[in-house]
Amino acid sequence: MARPRKTIVSLDDTPYYHCCSRVVRKAFLCGIDSATGENFEHRRAWVEGRMFELATIFAMDICAYAVMSNHLHIVLRVDAEQAKQWTDKQVLIQWHKGFKGTLLTQRFVKDEVLDEFELKTVIDSVAVYRERLTSISWFIRALCEPIARMANKEDGCTGHFWEGRFKSQALLDEAAVLACMAYVDLNPVRAKMAATPETSDYTGIQRRINAALKGEQPNELLPFLGNERDNMPKGLMFSAKDYLLLVEDTGRIIRDDKRGAISRSSQYILDRLNIPTENWLKITKDFGHLFKGAVGSLQALSQYCEHLERKRRQSAANCQRWLCG
Secondary structure, X not given: OOOOHHHOOOOOOOOEEEEEEEEOOOOOOOOEOOOOOOEOOOHHHHHHHHHHHHHOOOOEEEEEEEEOOOEEEEEEEEOHHHHHHOOHHHHHHHHHHHOOOOHHHHHHHOOOOOOHHHHHHXXXXXXXXXXXXXXXXXXXXXXXXXXXXXXXXXXXXXXXXXXXXXXEEEEOOHHHHHHHHHHHHOHHHHOOOOOOHHHOOOEHHHHHHHHXXXXXXXXXXXXXXXXXXXXXXXXXXXXXXXXXXXXXXXXXXXXXXXXOXXXXXXXXXXXXXXXXXXXXXXXXXXXXXXXXXXXXXXHHHHHHHHHOOOOOOOOHHHHHHHHOO
């Protein structure tokens, strides 16, 4: 039986979550349907555009993503501190970017005078919206519902387009985050939809590579910051160059028709994470099969389960075997 989302999300333990949503009725999200010959490639742009729009609304950052033919992967970072720091008016402004709100919240944003009862109603709404703006469920819902309506209209049918529940798993430490990002970024290469990461359309890795060629990082994605230091801005604790090289090295190896090896620079990252090369290759190839629940060290996994009052540490054996050296 599926668990309520609140029993698998613990922002006290980690802000990072891997989400995956699949379509139903053997529908194609995008790409070319081999059975009918119909081309749905344009739907990739629907998903990517909506995802980036929502990232400007919700208190969340996109770390990695891949829009596949019948499913999509996203690695999100929930910025709960940002949501807490927003004023009541800022919360409403954020919410109104994507949702109507209420007549009273619209009046409040316009600085119209409200009586005591109306003001209390607005404050109650602010509390609800502030929580929703850090809710992974609300983010995925706001992403998938418009896509489903457009796809159903295009297909001339009604009913569900996406599966009823999306998969989400907590990424409890640095190693889990990096391994999951690489797994997501290499989805098209692994599925032989693309020969290399830079030719993987509608993926975070392609966007990062294109930006790196200009000496930049993409504004739409959580940036890499390099080594940890004082007064660090928000970002990932690696250099963009090292991560891109690691993904490139890994992609060359996991493709049956490619030869390659982990470079010295990439090996440095794996040594820092205490992940043997053989384990890294296994994780980035079979992450979805190896880990059905939260991912991280045994200590982090135990703390996560304790906070959520869960007796069973799902995937604990694989976490110990593949992530703990």
